Amino acid sequence: MRRTERRSDCPVNFAVQTFGDSWSLIILRDLMFTDRRTYGDFLGAEERIATNVLAARLEHLQNVGLITHRDTGYALTQKGLDLLPAILDLIEWSGKYDKRTAAPRSFLARVARDRDGLIAETTARLSAEYGL
Amino acid sequence: MRRTERRSDCPVNFAVQTFGDSWSLIILRDLMFTDRRTYGDFLGAEERIATNVLAARLEHLQNVGLITHRDTGYALTQKGLDLLPAILDLIEWSGKYDKRTAAPRSFLARVARDRDGLIAETTARLSAEYGL
DNA sequence: CTGTATCCTTAGGGATACTG
DNA sequence: CAGTATCCCTAAGGATACAG
Numbered sequence: 001m002r003r004t005e006r007r008s009d010c011p012v013n014f015a016v017q018t019f020g021d022s023w024s025l026i027i028l029r030d031l032m033f034t035d036r037r038t039y040g041d042f043l044g045a046e047e048r049i050a051t052n053v054l055a056a057r058l059e060h061l062q063n064v065g066l067i068t069h070r071d072t073g074y075a076l077t078q079k080g081l082d083l084l085p086a087i088l089d090l091i092e093w094s095g096k097y098d099k100r101t102a103a104p105r106s107f108l109a110r111v112a113r114d115r116d117g118l119i120a121e122t123t124a125r126l127s128a129e130y131g132l
Numbered sequence: 133m134r135r136t137e138r139r140s141d142c143p144v145n146f147a148v149q150t151f152g153d154s155w156s157l158i159i160l161r162d163l164m165f166t167d168r169r170t171y172g173d174f175l176g177a178e179e180r181i182a183t184n185v186l187a188a189r190l191e192h193l194q195n196v197g198l199i200t201h202r203d204t205g206y207a208l209t210q211k212g213l214d215l216l217p218a219i220l221d222l223i224e225w226s227g228k229y230d231k232r233t234a235a236p237r238s239f240l241a242r243v244a245r246d247r248d249g250l251i252a253e254t255t256a257r258l259s260a261e262y263g264l
Numbered sequence: 265c266t267g268t269a270t271c272c273t274t275a276g277g278g279a280t281a282c283t284g
Numbered sequence: 285c286a287g288t289a290t291c292c293c294t295a296a297g298g299a300t301a302c303a304g
Binding site: 009011013014017020026065092100 | 222224226
């Protein structure tokens with residue numbers, strides 16, 4: 001994202017400019033689908049983000065209101081949790097087109113067959129954990 | 133995307149690394165929701181992409197199989213069209229959180245109330261146009 | 265353990281002139 | 285109209301040492 005000013009008021013552009021870098025979605029994924037919650041946890045993720053980059057992304061995600069920082073670690077905000085449907089769609093899409101995908105077949109099946117239920121269930125669980 | 137090798141087989145990562153740059157989704161948006169189909173059309177979009185960048189993104193999107201190039205202009209592939217649900221979710225999310233969003237209220241209302249219907253309708257229309 | 269601070273590199277992007 | 289070709293530049297990312 002070279003240009004810092006908003007390129008347009010298009011909603012797709014808003015999304016791209018808000019979390020369309022190469023690490024934000026990875027961190028949100030961790031907060032949604034894994035038990036990683038702390039700085040050290042995120043560093044342990046398979047993708048091997050650099051320490052300074054992680055710090056920068058965490059700060060950015062706080063600035064745009066997608067996460068907060070508590071004593072227990074980082075937490076999703078409602079705004080961040082509201083990206084769950086979109087991210088599930090991305091997972092479903094990748095599951096369909098990436099032959100090497102690590103997404104469990106059972107999970108992909110569930111997304112395809114019961115997307116709404118999965119969203120409801122996951123939202124409930126995460127809302128409880130994050131106190132939303 | 134500094135690292136060119138795949139960072140992991142996580143489906144979220146696959147999506148990020150496939151179209152997670154700052155222009156791919158803008159082009160896909162044009163092919164889904166506007167009548168822009170040609171190089172010149174894309175250049176005319178509000179976001180003002182540079183000519184060389186556009187050419188590079190169009191080539192990339194062809195390489196990853198999201199679009200094709202016909203005499204009539206660029207077209208979505210099935211793989212590209214399959215990103216419609218995710219993009220609609222992003223639009224819905226931006227509509228909710230971006231005060232300045234240019235997304236028409238009527239469209240946002242439709243997405244919220246009848247997402248499945250909207251997807252079906254749009255998919256049908258675009259499938260016909262693109263011959264999928 | 266949770267970050268900062270540095271230093272460095274490069275891909276991505278921006279501007280613009282040009283070509284078939 | 286549909287791109288190429290250049291040149292340039294900076295933000296994003298990577299590596300690693302250090303600090304509280």
